[in-house]
Amino acid sequence: MPRSSRRPPQLRGRVFRGSRAVARGLLTRNELRSSAWRPLFRDVYADAQLPVTHRTRCEAVARWLVPPGAAIAGRSAAALYGCWRAGADDAVDVLVPRGVRVGSVAGLRVHRGPVDAGDVVDRVGTVVTSPERTCWDVASWLDLVEAVVVIDAMLSRRLTEVSALRGYALDRAGRRGWRAMLRAVGLADAGAESPQESRTRVRLVLAGLPRPRTQWVVSDRGRFVARVDLAWPDYRVAVEYDGLWHDEPAQFDSDRRRLNKLVGGDWIVLHLTARRLREDFDGFVAEVRAALRARGHRARPAGPGRAPAMVRPSDVG
Structure with missing residues (x-):
């Protein structure tokens, strides 16, 4: 026989202990196992109509x-x-x-x-x-x-x-x-605006690249030109992470117009997608390294048996 879906008003929209509901006579154990209630943990249930987060x-x-x-x-x-x-x-x-x-x-x-x-x-x-x-x-x-x-x-x-x-x-x-x-x-950097931006920045630094600035504002004679996710201002190199919001045509168009102004201002803007972050980050690192090198950055060689220098806590404001 199908289990009853009786829903006492005292339990509607609530999370509760199953044993207490049974002890109070609100439900039988058979009713507790019905589709009206969602088990969260052992002896902890929620009204199945309650959005559980x-x-x-x-x-x-x-x-x-x-x-x-x-x-x-x-x-x-x-x-x-x-x-x-x-x-x-x-x-x-x-x-x-x-x-x-x-x-x-x-x-x-x-x-x-x-x-x-x-x-x-x-x-x-x-x-x-x-x-x-x-x-x-x-x-x-x-x-x-x-x-x-x-x-x-x-x-x-x-x-x-x-x-x-x-x-x-x-x-x-x-x-x-x-x-x-x-x-x-x-x-860490308080300027990060999304988890993927954080992952991108940290992985670039761990790959031996200089630490970028977050949410860098580019201006021309005091006028706002653009804001980029990550930037090396001394070399005019920037990285933009293309997130899911780029699926919105109007936003995508606005963003590209903004970044085109940077290119006209002699910036190199490199774009990283979720797929490249997941599947080809080493290739992206090589592109960023090449862009920085083209603009004059020279990595300091590590000594024998030394890994690239770590970022010190004192480097963070």
Whole structure:
């Protein structure tokens, strides 16, 4: 027989514990398994008509599935700050203090570590790691490029500052992760306006190219000409990342007109698409390097056994 789809008004539009709904007589266990309710985690359900987002899942985790002292962390925390685009079904990152037990739950990524005073905050009723701790965690848990993507967004939204992040790391010098934090912060830039721009910039720098300026405004005798995603003004070389918005004909036309003015002003403008970023970034790096070399840039040779110079935290304003 098909399962009943009875929807008590007390549960409509809500996320709830299944066991409590059954104990209160609102649903039977058979009704709980009907299509009227969507399981989010073990014993946590949502009205199937409720749009479920990553934030919804984070709120459910913080309310019902983690012990006191734990917090939403990492990319999930960044998503709650508006600095990461997470899918509704993505696993939720949770930070749990050492020595605190938490059971294994499908859909959670549990990380354990020391939690200092001030590392967790209440954000609209949900316990989440502070912006500084969030940046520390992504620097420790993600690869360098993806960590910088998150940190760029945190800086861009003015949730924290480079000096605060650097101080947070230096205050914990010697603790596992402090060098990773400094390295990521040293590559971060509040001027980034999208994750793909961040990925492009960081990968160019890691490939040994000089650090570009973000959102550089080109003017002619005080008049605005154009703003470019990345630029090396001394060499009049720019990079533009062509995102999905270029599918809009009017915007694409406006953008190309703007960039044509740069070419007329003796700029070299190189365009990077998502496909090239994904499949042929080495080829794009070669093109940027050639453009810079043509304009007079000379890379400093690395000494024996030395990698290209890293960006120092002090290089970031």
